[in-house]
Amino acid sequence: MRRWMRWAATGAVGALLATGCTDGSGGADDRKGPDRALPSMAGLPSSLTAQKPDWGKCEETADSPAPGDDWSCATLKVPLDWAEPEGETIDLALIRAEATGDDRIGSLVVNFGGPGGSGVATIPSYASTFSSLHKRYDLVSFDPRGVGASEGIRCREDEEIQAAETIDVTPDTPDEERAYLADAADFGKDCARTTGKLMSHVSTTDTARDMDLMRHVLGDAKLHYLGFSYGTELGGVYAHLFPRHVGRMVLDAVVDPSADAVGHAENQTRGFQRALDDYLTSTGEDPEQGTARIVDLLDQLDAEPLPASSGRELTQSLALTGIALALYSESSWPSLTSALEAARDGDGSELLVLADAYNDRDDSGRYGTSTHSQRVISCLDDRQRPTPEQARRALPKFERISPVFGAFLGWDTAGWCHEWPVPGQHDTPEVSAPGAPPILTVGNTGDPATPYEGARIMADELGKDVGVLLTWKGEGHGAYGSGSDCVDSTVDAYLLDGEVPQDGKVCS
Incomplete structure (x- = not known):
């Protein structure tokens, strides 16, 4: 995925191997009773299948404080290489809060996307947000392999990350282009040096197989799953691999499974411009004129960065990142208005704060590693590696789609995995899931990062009588928990009671 395909409604936004046979409806407790026998884990050693998670107190980490006493943490061993399940293992970090009510369904595994989200x-x-679901489900989440506490990937140190912020991500001259591509190639080399053999084993397919072992170890006959953003691709890949292990699955802020690397970049260019137009309309400004004013500001920053109160500078690249961050949630639009006004008055501080939030940089200059994991995972997934010449030829199309975001995302098609040391696995993920029960895909018409059209495509590719589309005419990245009673009640009815809505239902 492109670097702007981040998980839904995070704190940075400020809003928010075998098949088995049982029915797909779930039950009061998927772990118990002869009719709830766990699907076979044939071919896996008992050292993996017989694991019993040692749930205990969650500890504070460098990235987050310890959660409340309702939450407990454990580790799960999974094969480093799923082709050699009896070989070397790695540990995945798990977290759980047990169901609060008596009528327990099972575990609800939640993935917040990224890739790279903890x-x-x-x-x-x-x-x-999940309080109604928590009554009948154990809420479970995890750090996928290569993320956070699960063998988390760090390719560069903080000083190197900050130094790279001076690289122009929309190069206009041969010297800028050489610097951009050299930094991109160096990033891949840095990742290979620090990550080693794990770099070849963090694909979406690897993580989907991890989830099936997790399902088994948690004691669930079916995987009940709620995935956001990239988590929808992960859910779709799981459904393809294990269609008869799928329980109740919701995919929200859906990645278009039919799009290759260039297609994703075009989708996001279109989605962010669409969200920007909606934002500008909400302020009373004509979208075309407002876009032109932002382009003028970005051109000025390209020529001369703005000072910020922190002593740092707001570059064109950081301004683009700050604008994008604010478009992830309608609740952030007032912050964008204030930041743009300040920048036009010569102060880059507010846009820089937004960019730092997206880049996971704290006040002390320490950066999180989610973007490192994101890049390593997505470049392992993506076989398509456009050349710089191909990116140059595509720039006019990208800039027609969005004068603000087009140049960045057009160049990103070449720079993101430039000279990557590990080959990619596929052009597009396989998500067809014949034999799976209905899977609910949720699309938001104003979603900037995973444009609405992807939800319909995912529903179609899952297959007839499997994919069911729910549409929300809203704004921001993701729909569930974003303020629509219609969306929330429909999703809750499906996850809690198995009520499948009519395909094509629309929430205004």
């Missing part, structure tokens, strides 16, 4: 750090802050 479920262990994120899910405690969603306790209130």
Whole structure:
């Protein structure tokens, strides 16, 4: 995925191997009773299948405080290489809060996307959002392999990350282009040096197989799953691999499974411009004129960065990142208005704060590693590696789609995995899931990062009588928990009672 395909409604936004046979409806307790026998884990050693998670107190980490006493943490051993399940293992970090009611369904595994998002750090802050689900489900999340506490990837140190912020991500001259591509190639080399053999084993397919072992170890006959953003791709890949292990699955802020690397970049260019137009309309400004004013500001920053109160500078690249961050949630639009006004008055501080939030940089200059994990995972997934010449030829199309975001995302098609040391696995993920029960895909018409059209495509590719589309005419990245009673009640009815809505239902 492109670097702007981040998980839904995170704190940075400020909003928010075998098949088995049982029915797909779930039950009062998937762990118990002869009719709830766990699907076979044939071919896996008992050292993996017989694991019993040692749930205990969650500890504070460098990235997040310890959650409340309702939450407990454990580790799960999974094969480093799923082709050699009896070989070397790695540990995955898990977190759980047991169901609060008596009528327990099972575990609900939540993935917040990224790729690179830490479920262990994120899910405690969603306790209130998921309160109705928590009554009947154990809320479970995890750090996927290569993320956070699960063998987390760090390719560069903080000083190197900050130094790279001076690289122009929309190069206009041969010298800028050489610097951009050299930094991109160096990043891949840095990742290979620090990550080693794990770099070849953090694909979405690897993580989907991890989830099936997790399901088994948790004692669930079916995987009940709620995935946001990239988590929808992960859910779709799981459904393809294990269609008869799928329980109740919701995919929200859906990644278009039919799009290759360039297609994703075009989708995001279109989605962010669409969200920007909606934002500008909400302020009373004509979208075309407002876009032109932002382009003028970005051109000025390209020529001369603005000072910020922190002593740092706001570059064109950081300004683009700050604008994008604010478009992830309608609640952030007032912050964008203030930041743009300040920048036009010569102060880059507010846009820089937004960019730092997206880049996971704290006040002390320490950066999180989610973007490192994101890049390593997505470059392992993506086989397509456009050349710089191909990116140059595509720039006019990208800039027609969005004068603000087009140049960045057009160049990003070449720079993101430039000279990457590990080959990619596929052009597009396989998500067809014949034999799976209905899977609910949720699309938001104003979603900037995973444009609405992807939800319909995912529903279609899952297959006839499997994919079911729910549409929300809203704004921001993701729909569930974003303020729509219609969306929330529909998703809750499906997850809690198995009520499948009519395909194509629309929430205004």
